[in-house]
Amino acid sequence: MRIHKAVVTAAGRGQRRIPLQEVVDRDGRTRSVLRVLCDDVAAAGCEHVAVVVRPGDEGAFEEAAGDVGVRMHFVQQDEPRGYGDALLRAADFVGDDPFLHVVGDHLFVARGGVGCARQLVEVARREGAAVSAVQATRENRIGRFGTVGGRLVPGRPRLYEVERVLEKPTPTAAEQELAVPGLRAGRYLCFFGLHVLTPAVLEQLRMLGEGATLTDALARLIGRERYLAHEVAGVRHDLGERLGLFAAQLELGLAGVDRDEFLEVVLAVLAERERTEGAPVEAPR
């Protein structure tokens, strides 16, 4: 399986400005989130990237991407109608090829030298199947994510055969339908924001019709073709959450070349607070 195309979805409600935000990346460079994502995608071997944006946003996104080493395409989505609709709009771009789907409001920070997108693409290439990146997530957070249930593929660490997909399940449903042998009690495999998808997913989206979600289509993929989930070595940060960007920056800073500088800044802030708030206040005479 050759994966040389990627789709970044960035037209969601409240997502339009997120990819344009700037962060200091692991190499100490100040770049936009979109650029960081595109660099990851390029490192994964993708040469073409389609960004799904709201009409009129193309210019700002092109500027934010800068001189990126992939060929950029833009696809318009008039209204935020979810990832399913966004991917269908990129159908012409995708054609009959498998592709990498990246959600545009997340930042992915890999543990180790290999980027998250590349880890996923390598698994998909090796297995020749659709693969979703997943992360073991505590049950109190699963109501925000698509979540899969399944079983480990023998001899393939961290790779799962997906048997069930539910969108934003309650822990009640998760316990009944999404239990994964080998995971700690109360943890489930939630989507990470990266998928390698096959044209069959788009076909299912078309068949399901208007309003179909990506999770619906993935649920229908099961049984029709092989569908896997891979626990990538890394973490994802939802930049749309309160403090999401801050946490992502902290993560990047502490994982990158400017680690010492970051620590110094944090310590200096803490020390200054300690000095000014912890010092005894002299009573007025």
Next chain:
Amino acid sequence: MSGRLRAALTATDPALRDRPLAELVSDLDVRGLGIECADLEAFRRATSNLYERVRALFFLCSIHRDELPSRPGFAPRGRVPYDGYRHLLARRFEEAIAVFLRAEEASGPNDALSSALAQAYHQLGFQTLADQVRRSVRSAQGNQWMFRVGHPLDQPLRLRRELLARADADAPYPVLRERTPVRMDLTHSAWSDIFFLGMDHPEGARVLNASVDLAVRGRDPRPEPPIECWLRVIDAPVLRLCSVDLGAFADIDSLEEVFDFARDHLGLLKAAIIGAGVIPPGLEGSDRELRQVLATLCGEGRGLEVVSRVRDIPKGSRLAVSTNLLASLIALCMRATGQTKRLTGPLEEGERRTVAARAILGEWLGGSGGGWQDSGGIWPGLKRIEGQRAGPGDPEESISRGRLLPGHQTLDDEAFPKAARQALQDGLVLVHGGMAQNVGPILEMVTEKYLLRREPERTARHEAESIFDEILAGLRASDIDAVARATSRNFDGPITTIVPWATNAFTAAVIEELRDRLGDGYRGFLMLGGMSGGGMGFFVDPALGPGVRDLVQEVLLTQKRRFADALPFAMDPVVYDFAINPVGTTAALVPGDEALLAEGYYALVFPSLLRVDPARLPASRRRELERVGSACRTRTELGGLLPRLFDAMLPAPGADQVGDHALSVRLAEAGFDRELHERIRRDLVAGRIGLAQNRLPPSASVEDVEPEDVLDTLPGVDPGLAELGRAALARGEVAVVTLAGGAASRWTQGAGVVKALHPFCRFGGRHRSFLDVHLAKTRRIAQEVGARIPHVFTTSVFTHGPIDSALQSHADDPHVLGLASPGRAVGLRLVPTERDLRFLWEETSHQVLDERRQRMRESVHEALIGWARSSGEATDYTDNLPQACMHPVGHFFEVPNMFRNGVLRRLLDEQPNLRWLCVHNVDTVGVDLDPARLGLVLAAGRAMTFEVVPRRIEDVGGGLARVDGRVRLVEGLAMPDEAAEFRLSYYNTGTTWVDLDALLDLFGLARHQLADDEEVTRAVRRVAERMPTYVTIKDVKKRWGHGQEDVFPVSQFEKLWGDLSALPEVSTAFHVVPRVRGQQLKDPAQLEGFVRDGSAARVERLCTFAPRSVAD
């Protein structure tokens, strides 16, 4: 050969595995049984299989309780080690067993130790089963996460957006309403729905369970789902819970209160909120704020209101109203928090199963309990519910054969055609007979019999299983008559074979009368639930039309009135119209500005709102008030609200005064002594009397008696003495005195009936009362000796009228002269002091309950102490029916009353030779005027001869002792410490042979002085003053609403007959008699053993029943 029982328990061949225990050990003697017990003890410790372990425990229990005591050479006397008893009370069963086994090794097997071991094994068996159910409930998929949530921020649920959408900031939030039918079991498959049975024998656990809507005949226009619940968001960070039927509502603002199930009548709503995960059980004891959880769930500053109503369906309907209400509330909460796919409409199958699992969890949390079919109302129509084999992935796998949760299969139109549905609705009259009873002991009996594979119950169970198929076939063929025949046969055969106590005289009489009056139109009986007398059904010819329901109502009411004194009725009977509900539980969302909750809700909640300055109410609440106000003018269903609001805010004067007046009249009639009452109150308040003061001083020496202190008649009585006895009987020297002033408060758990008239057991094919049985024993002896023997029933203000009237019906009996001796004293109960309540609950030993129930009990105790304080300690208890406020003053007075009320004079006039009285309690059913025993008493010629039995572990409450050197009976209340009782070998049976002249002499009276009322009164008072006064605390039930009951502790005082044995001038003797003669029946749970150990058959042999019984 040892190990035969182990071999049977582990056999793969059902023919061996299911052999009854009695058959397996029939050839073993005491030694052989001992060897088997040792082997079983080792086996039950080693085996990992739950049911092998539990069956081994029940085998051990049965050997110690039933087999060993029946073997020749088994030592009849022994002592129960007190530390073992303490372990038992604290539910440390293994430790208790170890102590008892060590004692057995040291002293050899004996009756006392076997009684202790039997009890310990029995309790451990049930504890093991209950623990397994709890583990299964907690580990059911979908329930586990709730136990892991330990912090408000861990709460993963969020309220659905639809419930937070409102027109503007002042508008009320939308209301989610759930409506749920109840369930009716059409098959009664011999209690196969008990969890323990379904988990061991899933193939036999099958029921047909119908979801039904109800209308109370004469009240409701048409059948509707009886259960309705509502949920909405409110603008206050509290949980606002309201039970319309129980008239309870509360704003809860702490997690601690959410988990306090006994504080008020909102326990079921709380259990649902917890069981649905709204407040996950893992948060219990987390020391966090409820408002934080609510903020996570539905937003800062907001809370939830949950309201329930069951349209006044009375308790005891056997339609699982409370479990279905719990399930309905859980479904409602699950919908609201996104745990169901759809917010409204019916549930999906998987969701129903989750609700059912959580209802079991909720029942465990709330300390109640139901069978696995009980939440059937959330499913539609008629369904087969069947036990399921545990398989891979089930938490029960390799622990039990069956799963906790059964499978449900709704019957389609072929299996349950529309014609059958209509015919069922037309031909089955569903009723509530008015009795509300505790079915807990029945369920224990069924479980134990099943595990022991006892015959004939085992065969009966197989028959019930085949009847299930007949009922199914009848429905498929729309042949409701066939269904009726099958359910009747099920009741007459398997059900009453397995548990004879499932029926009663009331049910039997109603069936008999309906059969007589309807002739061919009567088609059969449908037993519902654990016991008849409450919810039940009668099949009739549908052609008789709706009028037949009026006739059923009339018959029920007539029979209820007939048995009103003898059986515990909570209310008048009710007849229902019912319809099969085709949908199951379903929900609708109503916009806040259109939503109306139950009328009863507003009647309950609005009075407090109307008293508040409107400006201080949240805007949404003000708007609701306005809306309900305008709806009252336009909507007929709210027509009654305004008068109810006025009644609530301005109660009509005088209602309490009417009750007080009735009580004063009754007290005056009963000879209430106000002066004595005030003295007792003063003493109680001053601490001169009280529970702690009942006890003998610690310096008193209380020791066991020596062999020469008693006459042991266990080996038998010299038959030669019988002639002496017969001669005395023939000469008219003997009368029987049955103490029958009691209101069976323990028997009916405080409900109160005339115990003497309670038809407790079937003899000679029909239910007989205690009075019937005692008269019948006297009659047999009288016939034997050719005399007419006087038989006096001493009565109290509570029992005199009904007993006197019952005896009148025997007035022409040529063999027995039945007389009622009316009580001459009554007391007025008092609100207990906190000191006494704390002494009772904290200082004396009690059986600790399992964890949840114990916490419930402690919470109830705190609430009751609060009640005592707020009502006023030692004030008169008047907030109940008059008979519940008064109390008998102890059986010391019952014989002296015969001196005062003229009964003794009348006896002596009729039988001047009268010299001996056999005085016994109404519940000592095995006692009789055995001529040989009488001869023994006559030969010894003592003033008072007391009958005692060798003590068993259940014989708590005093005994025979040497107190400071004198051999006498000591009441349990007087024991200086609890351990002292366990050093005593004998227990009082309450039976005394009295030399009448010696007794009169003790009172300073002679026969001729009995006519002198003043002298007699003085004499009685003189002796009474020498008797100790005991303060006791009794439970009294207060009934309210529709079959609801609350239990309150009340203080009363009493003087006891046995203390006469302490008077130095009384010559006494103590005869050790067999237990079958001395056993007192105080609790319905004893009936099973009464039949099993042959006591019932022996009593029947002692009786010659009159042609007509009191129950006729």
